[in-house]
Amino acid sequence: MKLTNTYTGNLEEFVPLKKDEVSIYVCGPTVYNYIHIGNARPVVFFDTLRRYFEAKGYRVRFASNFTDVDDRIIARAKEMGLPESRVSEQYIEAFLKDIESLNCLMDYYKPKVTESIKLIIDYIGQLVEKGYAYVVEGDVFFRVAKIADYGHLSNRRLDDLIQGARVEINPLKESPLDFTLWKKTDEGINWDSPFSKGRPGWHTECVVMIDDIFGGMIDIHGGGSDLIFPHHENEIAQSIACHNHQIANYWLHNGRLQFEGEKMSKSLGNVVLVKDFPYHKMALRLFLLSTHYRSPINYSEQNMKMFAEEWDKINSTINSLYRKIDLSDDKDAPRNIYQEVDQSLKAFAEAMENDINTPNAITELQGLIKIANIEIRKGKDIPKLKAIVEGILFMLNILGLKPDLIRLSEGDIVLIRQWEKLRHEKQYAEADQIRAVLQEKGLL
RNA sequence: GGACCCAUAGCCAAGCGGUAAGGCACGGGACUGCAACUCCCCUACCACCGGUUCAAAUCCGGUUGGGUCCUCCA
Numbered sequence: 001m002k003l004t005n006t007y008t009g010n011l012e013e014f015v016p017l018k019k020d021e022v023s024i025y026v027c028g029p030t031v032y033n034y035i036h037i038g039n040a041r042p043v044v045f046f047d048t049l050r051r052y053f054e055a056k057g058y059r060v061r062f063a064s065n066f067t068d069v070d071d072r073i074i075a076r077a078k079e080m081g082l083p084e085s086r087v088s089e090q091y092i093e094a095f096l097k098d099i100e101s102l103n104c105l106m107d108y109y110k111p112k113v114t115e116s117i118k119l120i121i122d123y124i125g126q127l128v129e130k131g132y133a134y135v136v137e138g139d140v141f142f143r144v145a146k147i148a149d150y151g152h153l154s155n156r157r158l159d160d161l162i163q164g165a166r167v168e169i170n171p172l173k174e175s176p177l178d179f180t181l182w183k184k185t186d187e188g189i190n191w192d193s194p195f196s197k198g199r200p201g202w203h204t205e206c207v208v209m210i211d212d213i214f215g216g217m218i219d220i221h222g223g224g225s226d227l228i229f230p231h232h233e234n235e236i237a238q239s240i241a242c243h244n245h246q247i248a249n250y251w252l253h254n255g256r257l258q259f260e261g262e263k264m265s266k267s268l269g270n271v272v273l274v275k276d277f278p279y280h281k282m283a284l285r286l287f288l289l290s291t292h293y294r295s296p297i298n299y300s301e302q303n304m305k306m307f308a309e310e311w312d313k314i315n316s317t318i319n320s321l322y323r324k325i326d327l328s329d330d331k332d333a334p335r336n337i338y339q340e341v342d343q344s345l346k347a348f349a350e351a352m353e354n355d356i357n358t359p360n361a362i363t364e365l366q367g368l369i370k371i372a373n374i375e376i377r378k379g380k381d382i383p384k385l386k387a388i389v390e391g392i393l394f395m396l397n398i399l400g401l402k403p404d405l406i407r408l409s410e411g412d413i414v415l416i417r418q419w420e421k422l423r424h425e426k427q428y429a430e431a432d433q434i435r436a437v438l439q440e441k442g443l444l
Numbered sequence: 445g446g447a448c449c450c451a452u453a454g455c456c457a458a459g460c461g462g463u464a465a466g467g468c469a470c471g472g473g474a475c476u477g478c479a480a481c482u483c484c485c486c487u488a489c490c491a492c493c494g495g496u497u498c499a500a501a502u503c504c505g506g507u508u509g510g511g512u513c514c515u516c517c518a
Contacts, residue, residue: 230515256511263511362466
């Protein structure tokens, strides 16, 4: 399998650190609000990556954190008149509910900053001890100048960074590039540390959690492309400082989601929350996978209708397949192997092997859907229908698209037979009555 | 101001040196008692200008138009 590694800029053959096992860490949300569909992109993509690895037979160890200590959470807590912990708990719960609605696998490591404070303080202490960090009036900063390779991931030169810096220069820092590891404060939630009473900066949590969960290098570190600089760059710097090695063999970044051609962000206020998505959640997932993960993707209400209809078609084709099988006298016939189906599956796998090309994988899915509809029309070859339905479900499972299956009850079968009989006898008035009932039940 | 990315039909989107996949919409047809569903057919001088090459949507340079990061953001 090939993946584009941001660190090298190349499409590379994936080789795991341990045979048959893959470790993946994805930067998770800061839990101060509901997530919007842009936040859902990395979640869905990396879930799909995980599913594909699992389908290939790997054991996947997957982790994604909750940033539950942050200025925005503190601000939100004030606004809501609640303690920070209540705010973050509430949005963690909402996050999990949202990603479950997108059919993401829910069993993964979910570390929280508030539960990692001791490890974070120890880690910062080590950085100070080794001379990679310095304490000024209770604040702790990372000494970027000590990392020769700083800027490698984000492909930046230090000079450009310094020149481009528009932030107000913090006089406590030795260099404007130095970033905060620990911030002295008594506002909001805080902890005692050897440096001061305060709270950790954002960049240390992920490295610490990765160490804690995986105990060293991991295979894949992922997140949105906006995290490349400075967050991931800083993670690498800290890891090199502390352990003298990188964090991950492969860095994967997904492109940004835009809203009607504009950036979607909480600060611009043009967000569409996952929980408020106006169509079937699987249409949203289908949409998110319809563009290659590295490219930008544009959300527009107009397009969503398209994906909603496409999802309906996929879903109803599966149900038609099952209906045909359930109504057949031959329904216990074993499935068979068919070249068309196998070719689709092969092409599907090839697409996924090639840097998780989900748009092409979806094309293969659509091809099988078409084959399904042709066979449904022909009607008789139950083993083939079974092979097709199996193939479709296999693809859907990897893409994390969960169909709403409607299996026929005995009563439904009787009803459908009756409808067919009445039509055959040209008793259309009665037939249409039954048809209305069947349509109501979603069986046609 | 600095760094970087993108530009393919009405819309979404593959392709990444050998002569334009797929989906939606539109139009035409088939199926049907009438519908719905479904199927078949049809739809592209690959932003523009130059260059490299036997060959370019694909590589190089420039122009224009979008976007991203440098600052909280997935």
